[in-house]
Amino acid sequence: MSATIAPARAPSRRRHRPARRRALIAWAFMLPLIAINALVVLGPSVSALYFSLTDWSGLGSARWIGLDNYLELASDPEFLGAVWHNILWTAFFLVVPMAMGLFGAFALTRIRRFRLLFRVAYFVPYIMATVVTAAVWKNLLSPQLGIGKVLGINALGSTSLALPAVAIVNNWAWWGFLVVVFLAAMQDVNPNLYEAAALDGAGAFGQFWHITLPSIRPTFMFLGLMTIIWSFLSFDYVYILTQGGPAGATDVLSTLLYRDAFTSLRAGYASAIGVVMAAISGIVVLTYLVVRKRKGWAI
Amino acid sequence: MTIPRRRFLALSSAAALLPTLTACAGGGRTSGNIQYWWAFNNQLQRDFFQRMVVDAYPGPVRVDLTVKPNSSIDQLTQTALAAGTGPDLVATAGPAQVAAYAAAGYLLPLEPYAQKYGWDKNLAPWALAASLVDGRLLALPASYETMIMLYNPATLRAHGWTPPQDRGAFEAICTEAKGKGLIPVAAGNADWRPASEWWVTMALNHYAGPDAVHQALQGRLPWTDPVFVDAITLLSQYYRAGWWGGSVEDYFTNSFPQLYAKLASGDAVFMITGSWALSEILAYFGTPAGNDATWDWAPLFPLRAGVPALVWDLGIGSTLSINAHSPIPDATADYLNFQVSDPRRQARGIAEAGLQPAPVHLTKADFPPSADERRSRLYVALSNAATIGYTTWTFFPQQTDTRTYTYFDKVFTGQLSAADYCAGLDKVFRKELQLGKVPTAPAPNGLAQ
Numbered sequence: 001m002s003a004t005i006a007p008a009r010a011p012s013r014r015r016h017r018p019a020r021r022r023a024l025i026a027w028a029f030m031l032p033l034i035a036i037n038a039l040v041v042l043g044p045s046v047s048a049l050y051f052s053l054t055d056w057s058g059l060g061s062a063r064w065i066g067l068d069n070y071l072e073l074a075s076d077p078e079f080l081g082a083v084w085h086n087i088l089w090t091a092f093f094l095v096v097p098m099a100m101g102l103f104g105a106f107a108l109t110r111i112r113r114f115r116l117l118f119r120v121a122y123f124v125p126y127i128m129a130t131v132v133t134a135a136v137w138k139n140l141l142s143p144q145l146g147i148g149k150v151l152g153i154n155a156l157g158s159t160s161l162a163l164p165a166v167a168i169v170n171n172w173a174w175w176g177f178l179v180v181v182f183l184a185a186m187q188d189v190n191p192n193l194y195e196a197a198a199l200d201g202a203g204a205f206g207q208f209w210h211i212t213l214p215s216i217r218p219t220f221m222f223l224g225l226m227t228i229i230w231s232f233l234s235f236d237y238v239y240i241l242t243q244g245g246p247a248g249a250t251d252v253l254s255t256l257l258y259r260d261a262f263t264s265l266r267a268g269y270a271s272a273i274g275v276v277m278a279a280i281s282g283i284v285v286l287t288y289l290v291v292r293k294r295k296g297w298a299i
Numbered sequence: 300m301t302i303p304r305r306r307f308l309a310l311s312s313a314a315a316l317l318p319t320l321t322a323c324a325g326g327g328r329t330s331g332n333i334q335y336w337w338a339f340n341n342q343l344q345r346d347f348f349q350r351m352v353v354d355a356y357p358g359p360v361r362v363d364l365t366v367k368p369n370s371s372i373d374q375l376t377q378t379a380l381a382a383g384t385g386p387d388l389v390a391t392a393g394p395a396q397v398a399a400y401a402a403a404g405y406l407l408p409l410e411p412y413a414q415k416y417g418w419d420k421n422l423a424p425w426a427l428a429a430s431l432v433d434g435r436l437l438a439l440p441a442s443y444e445t446m447i448m449l450y451n452p453a454t455l456r457a458h459g460w461t462p463p464q465d466r467g468a469f470e471a472i473c474t475e476a477k478g479k480g481l482i483p484v485a486a487g488n489a490d491w492r493p494a495s496e497w498w499v500t501m502a503l504n505h506y507a508g509p510d511a512v513h514q515a516l517q518g519r520l521p522w523t524d525p526v527f528v529d530a531i532t533l534l535s536q537y538y539r540a541g542w543w544g545g546s547v548e549d550y551f552t553n554s555f556p557q558l559y560a561k562l563a564s565g566d567a568v569f570m571i572t573g574s575w576a577l578s579e580i581l582a583y584f585g586t587p588a589g590n591d592a593t594w595d596w597a598p599l600f601p602l603r604a605g606v607p608a609l610v611w612d613l614g615i616g617s618t619l620s621i622n623a624h625s626p627i628p629d630a631t632a633d634y635l636n637f638q639v640s641d642p643r644r645q646a647r648g649i650a651e652a653g654l655q656p657a658p659v660h661l662t663k664a665d666f667p668p669s670a671d672e673r674r675s676r677l678y679v680a681l682s683n684a685a686t687i688g689y690t691t692w693t694f695f696p697q698q699t700d701t702r703t704y705t706y707f708d709k710v711f712t713g714q715l716s717a718a719d720y721c722a723g724l725d726k727v728f729r730k731e732l733q734l735g736k737v738p739t740a741p742a743p744n745g746l747a748q
């Protein structure tokens with residue numbers, strides 16, 4: 001077979017104009033978002049990085065102190081304690097709600113009646129206002145009113161039980177969301193795979209392990225990644241239920257940051273905590289991207 | 300219709316930025332009136348304030364009062380001041396915040412107005428002294444408070460007790476009450492995490508004594524001195540004995556409504572709290588609560604021999620300053636003078652709305668005949684205070700103050716020793732002292748240094 005290679009045609013300005021025009025219009029549509037993000041994300045991020053290197057009180061001018069805030073963080077027991085609480089929090093949310101979400105979604109794929117009802121029932125806590133959910137649980141856990149009185153346990157007053165108690169309350173509102181997302185992913189799994197597996201003698205667990213889980217891996221990985229990031233940003237339930245107490249037992253990085261910025265008037269130090277939080281999220285995302293590339297995952 | 304590309308891009312950019320710029324511009328003045336932001340505990344206080352302090356102002360420039368939430372007025376003011384706007388009359392939560400605003404150049408010096416209106420004669424010397432920042436008057440105390448001990452007289456009568464006047468009597472009652480299944484001191488910090496510092500204030504001033512605290516505030520005595528360590532140890536022991544709130548765990552989940560209710564029902568014996576409680580307590584006693592319980596108060600007592608028998612731990616609940624960017628500073632100063640003067644109006648605020656007064660000298664005659672005797676008795680006594688103590692939230696610099704309660708919670712939960720607590724406090728305090736962030740502390744006899 002022979003082939004002749006035709007000489008390349010000189011690029012025509014006329015042919016390129018529509019492409020450039022399309023690109024410009026696309027940029028024009030993106031411009032508002034870029035402008036807003038530059039204003040509310042990039043600007044504050046850069047300034048937070050700068051202020052983390054100062055002794056800024058949050059008011060007036062800031063004095064450059066180099067890495068002093070970061071050096072102080074390294075030996076601050078409150079900060080180290082908060083990091084540890086965030087790690088425990090992350091571990092809890094990577095295991096408990098993920099497992100409940102997977103199990104709940106898989107169970108829903110197995111039933112035909114009342115599926116919608118269960119979906120709604122699981123999802124309702126997620127759309128309830130945090131402050132309402134927290135107030136309800138505060139009363140439920142109260143040693144004078146609710147479950148706490150019956151069991152004789154003051155979970156929110158105990159330095160060893162408070163963090164798990166707050167995590168359980170947060171999980172109550174959270175896991176239903178995971179059920180709905182996992183269920184949506186599971187419904188995209190080819191049903192023929194389950195039929196084939198059943199013919200091969202696979203039981204419900206075998207089908208879940210060998211078909212469902214690998215098939216929803218992108219969703220699973222994405223939610224795992226976001227769980228880690230969100231866990232390091234958690235604030236609302238902790239602040240409403242315990243404000244970081246008792247005796248700092250539920251202090252997480254965000255409550256510590258809030259206290260340093262607005263109560264102690266140490267905005268520079270709080271900025272350093274914020275930068276560390278962002279760095280942790282960045283490391284998690286980067287690690288995921290590297291693993292994804294090595295494994296050749298699509299997402 | 301076709302839009303040229305450049306025009307389209309320009310319009311898109313403008314459309315994107317317009318809402319942001321509009322938002323940034325918010326908070327500016329809408330009239331030539333004096334702009335004033337304030338927060339209230341309840342509608343009664345708000346109505347009284349509007350009627351007697353805002354509408355009644357006879358000055359040439361009217362006042363626009365904007366009510367802000369108690370929980371966020373400080374942050375809102377801080378943000379507005381940083382943006383070069385904000386109210387003409389700037390409210391703060393106390394001298395430590397004044398110092399921060401002063402350092403940022405947000406406040407106008409008040410010395411010329413102090414001379415013009417004679418504030419040094421009208422206001423208590425201790426309060427004016429505590430409002431100085433580096434020797435400059437940049438704020439006036441708008442309200443002040445003290446620590447007191449509330450009790451239900453019927454509960455004391457039923458058990459044959461009287462309000463304690465020394466540590467021995469107090470500990471005897473607490474021991475007996477605990478044995479009877481009562482809560483000796485109704486206390487908790489579920490609603491207000493910093494509440495722990497109220498009792499640290501008590502321990503420091505009534506065990507270590509106001510002289511020692513004053514010396515420490517001036518940097519002449521370290522917070523690691525054994526007298527402070529012993530004070531913290533003693534308070535921690537009270538907690539661990541279950542005297543504060545019933546138990547260490549319950550302390551962290553006790554809310555104020557629950558505690559007031561226990562005081563009214565006789566399940567709790569005392570409540571050691573601030574004078575702000577005199578307005579909160581009404582809802583839990585008598586007709587409003589559907590019971591026949593009554594309440595009274597007594598001053599705090601010495602916890603160690605050698606400490607004066609009567610020490611009033613004074614704190615500034617709020618201050619008022621003039622915004623450095625105010626276009627009408629003279630009119631604002633005139634209104635400021637109106638607000639912090641006139642003892643009779645201050646007394647009416649106490650009597651009719653439970654408002655905390657400015658530190659003016661009050662006599663029994665200043666109060667209306669209908670005034671609650673318990674309230675008037677407190678403020679008349681305060682006006683004649685011979686020895687003052689120092690509340691941590693007024694006289695400690697910001698970072699030290701935060702540490703006072705966050706770390707004290709670790710002491711009575713057994714995570715930190717009293718000595719380590721004091722060492723940590725001293726370290727942070729020294730740093731802030733060096734940076735000039737410690738508010739001026741008047742001498743314990745109430746006179747400025």
